[in-house]
Amino acid sequence: MSDDDRRAEIRRDYEAAHGEWDAGTQAVLDLDPGFLAAYSRLAAVPDRVGALPEKVRHFVRLAVAANSTHLYLPPVRGHIRRALEAGATPAEVMEVLECCATLGIHSMNIGVPILVDVLEQEGLRDGAAELDEYQERLKAEFTEKRGYWHSFWNEILELAPEFFDAYTEFSSVPWVSGPLEPKVKEFMYIAFDTAATHLYTSGLRLHIENAVRYGATAAEIVEVMEIAATLGMHGVFEAAPVLAEEARRRS
Template sequence: MLDLDPEFLDKYADLAAVPDRRGALPEKVRHFIRLAVAANSTHLYLPPVRGHIRRALDAGATPQELMEVLECCATLGIHAMNIGVPILVEVLEEAGVRSGASELTEYQERLKAEFTANRGYWHSFWDEILELAPEFFDAYTEFSSVPWKTGTLEPKVKEFIYIAFDTAATHLYTSGLRLHLQNAVGYGATAEELIEVMEIASTLGIHGLLEAAPILQEESGGRDERA
């Protein structure tokens, strides 16, 4: 990038440094956000992961905190159910197989209460998953609650992690983004902190250039040599 277009690299460096100059988030939390953007399953851009982990440790993060960031990222897979189950319900109702929601059993009511206690919220997009797949929802509640029951990050920071990968261009899960923004505000997050999370996530586009620029340089250099 420096060889091919130093001005562009300079402008990117200025863009990426805005959150660092403003500093609404602690330094280690900014590295948590960068790690969440790179290491979540819809992007999984591995080259910078080691650097983000190293710089977070240098800024005072513990291995437990960083593991918790990765554990929060691992919950992204549930969005297949959040998106898929409502569509399944529509299909079943169109086919006349389903006529409406069933009354929750005692087991399902207990699961709803446990999720609300462990995760600190309930949202209507869980209703149909709880109804149609209670055993899966039970297992997911236990899986997703680990950072909330044994973790060391404060609740709003965990919400920042969810916000980071929900708002990232490779995912754009808007219903989850709205929910986690609301949760973060409820935990005391400021507008400045939340904007900073999204500013960090918005630099994801440079990863394509980091991969493609060396190829461009290699190919164009080869042509020069052949000429």
């Protein structure tokens, strides 16, 4: 098989598996077709195994690409289009994005415990204060709407009850009115918590526990992680066209 024929075959296989082709993919094909073929095989494993329904695999890809710690925008339209083609509704896709929007709370999950440590270190705090009636109501409301409670909420509830009140309403929108089943919502949190651009391990463990309680299987959760594990290629797709352009300039 000639080099041109081999490249054409790789492109056909890639487009059949992934449904998209752009300048970044073309540049990788031109520079190292074997590498693109190896990536194509890696990224297609979830589609070959199929532990998750097709539309849910596209939801996970969207959650990995569109969350605020990654924001790799080139494939977002394709993931949305393919999810819709696989039977997803706009409301379901919107709910994926709503789940991703909660990632920002991790500033509080990480920052408030550090603040508490500093206050105790400086003698400005001596243990947790008792929750008042308002805070107890917020805790009960969060637990009812979100279906769990975790100790990392305690200090946020104590020190920033009004913020926690507003966050409860904000984060609960998908849980109150959203169409996705609970374990699929948890898959979205797992997707961006396990992504290499975030790696929020406390949340990852929590949402794996929640997903299992909602009936998720090990195979389903592993497949979420497999999809997230391919995001390292996004940098290659961005940089390869630059390399190709610079190489042409020098030649």
